Amino acid sequence: MTRYVARSLTASKPLGAAFQQIAPGTDTYSDDTGIDWIAVERAVNGDYDPQLLTVDERHAAVLALANAGLSELKIAAALRIEQRQVNRWKRAPLKPRTPGKEAEVRQLRPCGTRAAYRRHRARGETPCLACKRANNEHITQWHRTRAAA
Numbered sequence: 001m002t003r004y005v006a007r008s009l010t011a012s013k014p015l016g017a018a019f020q021q022i023a024p025g026t027d028t029y030s031d032d033t034g035i036d037w038i039a040v041e042r043a044v045n046g047d048y049d050p051q052l053l054t055v056d057e058r059h060a061a062v063l064a065l066a067n068a069g070l071s072e073l074k075i076a077a078a079l080r081i082e083q084r085q086v087n088r089w090k091r092a093p094l095k096p097r098t099p100g101k102e103a104e105v106r107q108l109r110p111c112g113t114r115a116a117y118r119r120h121r122a123r124g125e126t127p128c129l130a131c132k133r134a135n136n137e138h139i140t141q142w143h144r145t146r147a148a149a
């Protein structure tokens, strides 16, 4: 169900424009908000578990999907959040993160975790083998869970 929503959206309307509207000029990672745009875009496209996004990333995804013209109900289904939350986020601009707080959390994750994998990517590095494995493992696991459902 979630997949269908995400796919039909992608097919009918490229999301690039929607992302540009909410995050003009951002590349793959925004230092201002701490958002990993690749993760957001993949989640929106159904290639990534939306529940693994950070709160800010989910908020960004809501804004992108709302800009793309999706109903709150469809956004809630695609991102697996409450419709009420979709409504709240739709009307709120993305907040720049509190410096320190987020950085602290990110720095604590060692290599061999998904967080570290994403940190590599955010810095434009090639993820190390341990991190690649952690990320692949996670994605495989996720697809397996969904296939079984």
Ligand SMILES: [Zn+2]
Binding pocket: 110, 111, 112, 116, 117, 120, 127, 128, 129, 130, 131
């Ligand atoms: Zn690493």
